[in-house]
Amino acid sequence: MMRRLFPAPLLSAALVVLWLLLNEPLSIGHTVLALLFGLLLPPLFASLRPQRPRIRRPLRVLQLILVVGRDVLLSNLQVGSGVLRLRRRQPQSAFVTIPLELRDPTALAALAMITTVVPGTVWCELARDASAVRLHVWDVQDEAAFIAHYKSTYEAPLLEIYQ
Structure with missing residues (x-):
């Protein structure tokens, strides 16, 4: 269940942080948008990633x-x-x-x-x-x-x- 909601947790976090850094000043509106993008975009675009990379080292x-x-x-x-x-x-x-x-x-x-x-x-x-x-x-x-x-x-x- 969690994997379906958050297929790429690091990508979600990166989207939130990047959105907040690029859109100053920090406001409630930008924070809500950042969270929406961070939560909604990775599941929507998960089918575009054909495989998960496996980092061995x-x-x-x-x-x-x-x-x-x-x-x-x-x-x-x-x-x-x-x-x-x-x-x-x-x-x-x-x-x-x-x-x-x-x-x-x-x-x-x-x-x-x-x-x-x-x-x-x-x-x-x-x-x-x-x-x-x-x-x-x-x-x-x-x-x-x-x-x-x-x-x-x-x-x-x-x-x-x-x-």
Whole structure:
């Protein structure tokens, strides 16, 4: 019974908190709307989630978040300094195809978000069989080293977490 009313309790809580943060000032009306959205939207859209993700190593999730945060900061600095040096050195932009071992749809979605968040990389295409991803990389000096870094830093932890 509770599972039917609250199919995704964390999503419900996140919706309530996000609604209240985005709609200031805090009022009774916004609180009621937040609670309604938090309670009604997850059951209404539950059929759109084809499967529940199963996280096998939750502590690894925290470690991956920290690594991605570090990479976002470092990439921002690298892209910013690269833009400032455009007259002296042009970036070596390239499309890079990376073979994937990931097959879990949730893990692939997480990999796509990570790729999009890190400055200098854009997720362009996923092979139909999910065996490879094509990225546009703003400045890649050594394609093989980039592929090895991407697989070990992002794909390997997601494999541990989801598969």
